[in-house]
Amino acid sequence: MLVAVIPAHNEEAGIGAAIRGLRQQTTPPDHIVVVADNCSDDTVGVAASLDVDVWPTEGNTAKKAGALNQVLARMLRELHDADLVLVQDADSALDGGFIATALRELASPRIGAVGGVFRGSAGGGFVGHLQRNEYARYGRDVRRLEGKCLVVTGTAAVMRVAVLREISRARMQGALPSGDGHGGVYDTSVLTEDNELTFAIKHLGYEVLSPAGCTLVTEVMPNWSALWRQRLRWKRGAVENCVQYGLTRVTWPYWGRQLVTMAGCLVTYLYLATIIFAAVAGQWGLQPFWLCVTAIFVVERVVTVRDRGWRYMLPAALMYELLLDVFLQLVHTKAYLDALTRRQRAW
Numbered sequence: 149m150l151v152a153v154i155p156a157h158n159e160e161a162g163i164g165a166a167i168r169g170l171r172q173q174t175t176p177p178d179h180i181v182v183v184a185d186n187c188s189d190d191t192v193g194v195a196a197s198l199d200v201d202v203w204p205t206e207g208n209t210a211k212k213a214g215a216l217n218q219v220l221a222r223m224l225r226e227l228h229d230a231d232l233v234l235v236q237d238a239d240s241a242l243d244g245g246f247i248a249t250a251l252r253e254l255a256s257p258r259i260g261a262v263g264g265v266f267r268g269s270a271g272g273g274f275v276g277h278l279q280r281n282e283y284a285r286y287g288r289d290v291r292r293l294e295g296k297c298l299v300v301t302g303t304a305a306v307m308r309v310a311v312l313r314e315i316s317r318a319r320m321q322g323a324l325p326s327g328d329g330h331g332g333v334y335d336t337s338v339l340t341e342d343n344e345l346t347f348a349i350k351h352l353g354y355e356v357l358s359p360a361g362c363t364l365v366t367e368v369m370p371n372w373s374a375l376w377r378q379r380l381r382w383k384r385g386a387v388e389n390c391v392q393y394g395l396t397r398v399t400w401p402y403w404g405r406q407l408v409t410m411a412g413c414l415v416t417y418l419y420l421a422t423i424i425f426a427a428v429a430g431q432w433g434l435q436p437f438w439l440c441v442t443a444i445f446v447v448e449r450v451v452t453v454r455d456r457g458w459r460y461m462l463p464a465a466l467m468y469e470l471l472l473d474v475f476l477q478l479v480h481t482k483a484y485l486d487a488l489t490r491r492q493r494a495w
Contacts, residue, residue, distance in 0.1 A: 149178045149179070149227065149228070149231045149232070150175075150177045150178055150231070150232040150233075150234060150247065150251075150306070151177060151178065151179045151180075151181065151227070151231070151232070151233050151234070152170050152177040152179070152233075152234040153181050153183060153216065153220075153223075153233060153234065153235050153236070154166055154180070154182045154183065154236050154237070154238050155183045155212050155215045155216055155219075155237070155238065156182055156183060156184055156185065156187065156191050156238035157184075157185045157186060157187060157191075157211075157212075157238075158188060159189075159191050159238035159239060160187075160189045160190045160191045160193075160194045162238055162239045162241075163191055163194050163198075163238050164198060165241045166236060166237075166238050166239070166240060166241055167180060167198050167200055168198075168241070169240075169243075169364070170234075170242060172244055173242065173244055173245075173246060173247045173248070174245055174247070174248045175247045175248040175251060177234060177247065179201070180201065181200065181201045181202075181203055181219060181223075182195040182200055182201070182202045182203070182238075183203050183204075183215045183216065183218070183219045184202055184204045184205065185204075185208055185211075185212070185214075185215040186205065186208065187204075191238075192204065203218075203219055203222075205218050205219075206218065210336035212302075212341060213332075213334035213335065213336045213338070213341040214332075214336050216235060216333065216341075217330075217332030217333060217334050220233070220312065220332070220333045220334075221332065223309075224309065224312060224313055224316070229308070229309050229313065230308070230309070231308070231309045232251075232306055232307065232308055232309065233307055233308075233312060234247065234250075234304065234305070234306045235302075235304070235307070236304040236305075237302060237303050237304065239366060239367035240266065240303045240366040241364060241365050242264070242304060242363075242364045243364055243365075245361050245362075245363075246264065246304065246361070246362045246364060247306070248361075249262075249360075249361030249362050250262040250306040250359070250362055251306075253295075253357050253359055254306060254308060258354060258355050259354065259355055259357055260307065260308075260311045260349040260350075260352065260354025260355060260356060261300045261305050261307045261311070261345075261346075261349050261354070261356045261357075262300075262305065262306045262356070262357050262358070262359065263297060263299070263300035263303075263304065263305040263356065263357070263358045263362065264301055264303050264304040264305070264358060264362045264363065264364045265286075265358050265359075265360065265362060265363050265364075266283055266286075266287070266301065266303050266304075266363070266364050266365065266366045267280065267283055267287070267364070267365045267366070268280035268283045268365070268366065268367075268368040269365050269366060269367050269368055271368065272368045272369065273370075273371075275368070275370065275372055275375055276368040276369075276370065279368040279369065279375070280456070281456065281460065281464070282472065284452075284453050284455045284456050284460075285452045287363075287455060288452055288454070288455055290358050290360075295357040295358055295359040295360065296357065297356060297357065297358040298401070298402065298405070299346045300342060300345065300346045300349070300356045300358070301342055301358065302341065302342035303364060303366045304362070304364055305342070307349075311349065311352070311354065312333050314352055315333050315345075315348050315352065316331045316332065316333050318348070318352060319331045319332065319333075319348075323351075324348050324351065325337070325344070325392055335348075338388065338389060338392070339381050339382075339384055339388065340381070340385025340386055340389060343385060343386050343389050344385075344389050344392070347389055347392075347393050347398060347399065350398040351393070351396070351398050372475070375475075376475075376479060379476060379479045380482060383480050383483035383484075384483040384486055384487050384493065386402070386406075387406060387483060387484065387487045388487055389402075390402050390403055390406060391487070409480050410480075410484070412480075413477045413480055413481050416473065416474060416477045417477070419441065442467075445470075446467060449464040449467065449469055450462075450464045450465050
């Protein structure tokens with residue numbers, strides 16, 4: 149049996165597409181549950197009209213992780229170890245072969261979870277366009293690595309019930325962090341529950357995958373302000389997950405990525421400072437080193453967005469996406485400073 153679980157907080161606009169995506173699977177789920185978490189809109193009514201089970205949360209103050217812990221605590225009492233649970237965001241819609249591909253991969257006992265490769269939805273203007281390019285590059289990277297991924301993305305993931313039970317037991321026994329102290333599958337104390345869950349799965353000895361066939365579309369942030377909040381939460385959450393687990397056989401590549409990101413921030417600021425200095429001093433002569441850096445950057449921008457076609461490859465050569473890169477470097481710098489100073493966190 150495969151049960152699809154959709155945590156939803158005020159998602160009346162997108163919940164229908166999420167449910168239809170599940171029903172249009174070549175291998176549809178046996179059961180669909182919408183977890184209505186503190187909704188003040190008509191999420192419950194829309195979901196109920198589409199003939200799925202709706203389970204409202206009770207007194208949940210721990211966001212998505214808390215909502216999922218409530219429903220999974222109930223489900224894990226009834227399901228068998230060989231059963232599967234698909235957890236999917238309400239603002240996402242799966243492509244038709246997602247579940248069938250995930251089932252094939254999960255036939256291997258070494259795979260603890262199968263996640264998705266996502267595209268950006270329409271809308272969001274220029275900011276949305278930049279995110280769609282970014283997601284296209286992410287999908288390309290995952291395919292080149294044959295499904296190997298750093299994080300089982302929260303947009304959609306399929307896991308065996310036996311693995312979920314093992315995670316819960318490990319949290320109860322203190323072998324894994326536990327935000328609520330009650331052995332919930334998800335750690336409610338973190339900003340990025342999908343990243344932390346990936347760490348938990350890997351520390352139990354399993355691998356995670358995002359196969360090329362597990363594709364979906366997910367919502368993009370509609371403006372710079374929303375994107376800033378989203379990425380600041382993602383980045384700070386990732387940093388704090390590394391600190392939470394320490395330096396282990398699992399986390400050392402993640403620590404390495406943090407160091408690379410820090411170096412990237414410094415290089416970006418140095419690059420911009422050089423341009424500003426040249427403009428102020430009137431020294432616009434060609435600098436071979438920075439010319440090479442720029443050429444490499446242009447080629448990378450063009451080649452890595454190939455999935456979106458020539459319409460998007462050619463404009464990428466204009467380097468307008470440098471705006472997003474600088475924006476993200478500022479987000480990363482802010483996240484590092486906030487984590488270092490233990491600034492109050494916000495979802």
